Amino acid sequence: MNAIEISNLTKNYGEKQALAGLQMTVPVGAIYGFIGENGCGKSTTEKIICGLIHPTSGSIKLFGKDYTDAAVRSSIGVLIESPGCFPALTVWNNLMIQATNLSLPNKADAVREVLTLVRMEGAAGNKYKNCSLGMKQRVGIAMALLGQPKLLVLDEPINGLDADGMRIMREILVDVARKGTTVLISSHILGELEKVATHYGIMRHGKMVVEMTADELERSCPTFVALQTKDLATTKTVLEKQYKQVLTDEQQEFLRVYDAESAESVVKYLYAQGIIVTALKTDKIGLEEYYINLMARKEGK
Amino acid sequence: MGNKSFQRLKGMLAVDFYRLLHTPLWYIFLAIAAIIPAMIIGTTGMEGSQTAPLFTNVWEAIAVANPLYVIETIGQYANMNMVFIFGGIMVSIFIGHDYKSGYVKQLFTTHAKKQDYVMSKTITCAFAMATMCLTYLLGTVLAGLLVGLSFSVNFGSLVCALLGKLLMSFGWASLYVLINIIFRKHFWISIMLSFFFGTGILIIGVAGLVGNSAVLNLFLYGSSVYACLSSNLLSVVVCGLCSAVWTVIYNLVGTYILNKSDVY
Numbered sequence: 001m002n003a004i005e006i007s008n009l010t011k012n013y014g015e016k017q018a019l020a021g022l023q024m025t026v027p028v029g030a031i032y033g034f035i036g037e038n039g040c041g042k043s044t045t046e047k048i049i050c051g052l053i054h055p056t057s058g059s060i061k062l063f064g065k066d067y068t069d070a071a072v073r074s075s076i077g078v079l080i081e082s083p084g085c086f087p088a089l090t091v092w093n094n095l096m097i098q099a100t101n102l103s104l105p106n107k108a109d110a111v112r113e114v115l116t117l118v119r120m121e122g123a124a125g126n127k128y129k130n131c132s133l134g135m136k137q138r139v140g141i142a143m144a145l146l147g148q149p150k151l152l153v154l155d156e157p158i159n160g161l162d163a164d165g166m167r168i169m170r171e172i173l174v175d176v177a178r179k180g181t182t183v184l185i186s187s188h189i190l191g192e193l194e195k196v197a198t199h200y201g202i203m204r205h206g207k208m209v210v211e212m213t214a215d216e217l218e219r220s221c222p223t224f225v226a227l228q229t230k231d232l233a234t235t236k237t238v239l240e241k242q243y244k245q246v247l248t249d250e251q252q253e254f255l256r257v258y259d260a261e262s263a264e265s266v267v268k269y270l271y272a273q274g275i276i277v278t279a280l281k282t283d284k285i286g287l288e289e290y291y292i293n294l295m296a297r298k299e300g301k
Numbered sequence: 302m303g304n305k306s307f308q309r310l311k312g313m314l315a316v317d318f319y320r321l322l323h324t325p326l327w328y329i330f331l332a333i334a335a336i337i338p339a340m341i342i343g344t345t346g347m348e349g350s351q352t353a354p355l356f357t358n359v360w361e362a363i364a365v366a367n368p369l370y371v372i373e374t375i376g377q378y379a380n381m382n383m384v385f386i387f388g389g390i391m392v393s394i395f396i397g398h399d400y401k402s403g404y405v406k407q408l409f410t411t412h413a414k415k416q417d418y419v420m421s422k423t424i425t426c427a428f429a430m431a432t433m434c435l436t437y438l439l440g441t442v443l444a445g446l447l448v449g450l451s452f453s454v455n456f457g458s459l460v461c462a463l464l465g466k467l468l469m470s471f472g473w474a475s476l477y478v479l480i481n482i483i484f485r486k487h488f489w490i491s492i493m494l495s496f497f498f499g500t501g502i503l504i505i506g507v508a509g510l511v512g513n514s515a516v517l518n519l520f521l522y523g524s525s526v527y528a529c530l531s532s533n534l535l536s537v538v539v540c541g542l543c544s545a546v547w548t549v550i551y552n553l554v555g556t557y558i559l560n561k562s563d564v565y
Contacts, residue, residue: 050410053563078410080565084403088324097319098407103312143407153410 001064003028003151003182004049009058010206011044018044020206022058026184026199031177033197034186035291041206042186043080046155049184050078062151074102077149077181079157083140087129091120091139094128095146102147114142118172134165141172145181152176154185158192170196190288202291204298221285225263226254228279229270238273239266254279310417317425321395327429330391334384334433335440338362341379342444355379359445360454363438364462364529370508370517381466382501382525384437385473388430389495392477395429396422397488406565415559419478419552427474431467438463458532465528465540472521472544473499475551482555501525521547 004026011019026032060067085094099107118138229235239246245258484490501522517523524543
């Protein structure tokens with residue numbers, strides 16, 4: 001069974017079409033990285049899943065049932081944009097409010113449990129407005145986790161976090177997924193997403209461009225030989241005589257050869273041309289480059 | 302209402318009352334409600350004051366002597382009905398926080414019925430406005446004692462007038478809840494419209510054209526004026542009925558709008 005199954009979903013805002021026949025499948029237990037440029041319809045999709053906005057047409061099934069089903073709705077945890085907390089109240093009180101809304105039988109224990117899960121046991125008494133951005137995001141996750149949801153919908157939860165905040169968020173997501181919760185997470189920070197996601201969905205202009213598992217992504221990402229010499233410009237000219245795909249990396253430090261048989265063959269070729277390689281490695285392109293290349297291909301660049 | 306629905310509404314009411322009691326908003330408006338009559342009476346009736354006293358009897362600050370829908374002096378306007386104007390602003394801020402903080406996202410994603418939300422807000426805000434009426438009464442009595450105004454009154458009529466005003470809190474709260482649901486993404490429009498309807502400009506305008514008529518009691522402002530110092534049990538019944546009918550209508554419309562439109 002899939003946690004989310006979306007078929008032909010459309011959403012119009014007047015003349016503007018935010019979703020144009022979206023198809024999407026999120027397996028149970030996945031950490032699903034939801035990717036796309038700003039305005040491509042990610043947040044709209046998430047808000048529809050959460051029942052905050054109505055679709056124009058299409059079908060959404062959560063755990064095999066219609067998304068409006070009351071039992072299904074009560075098994076969703078959500079953090080969209082920012083946590084829905086009252087600034088003047090403490091972290092503890094904000095969480096107790098959500099626990100009351102959810103009619104949880106043992107509110108205090110449930111709140112303590114989620115606070116431990118998000119490593120915020122010591123900050124329960126802090127007023128929400130005095131929390132740092134990272135802490136606020138973690139309160140939002142804690143709030144979403146109350147009631148042990150089967151599906152967690154997170155919209156840009158790592159935006160603005162420092163390195164430590166991102167690490168903690170990563171650990172939390174892995175913990176949550178290990179306990180069987182399906183996570184749908186959208187983010188522009190693809191490097192971070194790559195560290196936790198088991199599945200990906202890439203959207204463009206209100207449609208799904210591609211859905212794949214992390215293994216499929218791994219297989220789709222080409223390997224390349226990266227090398228350094230004393231004169232990259234000359235080396236590039238020389239390499240282009242032998243190889244078709246030679247590029248300089250973003251930092252202008254390495255040359256990348258994408259169509260070489262092996263690193264050894266490149267070194268031998270350059271040595272024969274009188275060029276000494278000073279540094280050498282083989283690597284794979286990551287999610288970010290894969291995404292950029294995919295979008296460039298879609299735009300016909 | 303089924304047991305499950307009642308439990309759900311009870312949970313939401315618990316949260317709304319918790320917020321009301323644990324944030325400064327309600328206390329600020331309670332103080333405002335107490336200070337308004339004290340300022341009106343105090344600044345116009347003090348010995349040696351240059352201004353002519355607005356009231357000679359303290360209870361005129363609570364309600365007019367007879368139900369006049371078209372006001373002739375500012376004194377006929379400056380009574381407990383003002384609580385319903387300030388109450389509108391309080392309701393706008395209270396509900397505005399739900400949207401500004403994003404609280405409604407958590408609420409409507411998981412479980413909440415829109416009907417429960419509307420009912421819970423109406424009950425909480427009606428309670429808040431009713432308590433504002435009580436602090437208004439307290440402020441009036443203290444200021445009256447301080448200034449030395451007359452306290453003579455038909456006690457039965459006064460009690461009926463007060464009961465009528467308290468009952469009207471429900472009707473007014475439901476109107477403001479509806480306005481805030483319609484303009485939930487436009488906080489300032491909600492506040493301005495609350496003020497506009499709270500002052501009863503429309504009813505005063507209609508009364509100006511057609512004259513004083515008991516038909517105006519069908520409306521919130523009309524019934525609020527009807528709860529006056531010549532009130533009797535019929536006035537209380539009229540206020541209760543008017544308030545209840547409008548509460549049901551406004552709640553149904555509010556629930557329909559929330560069900561049919563995008564929440565956030």
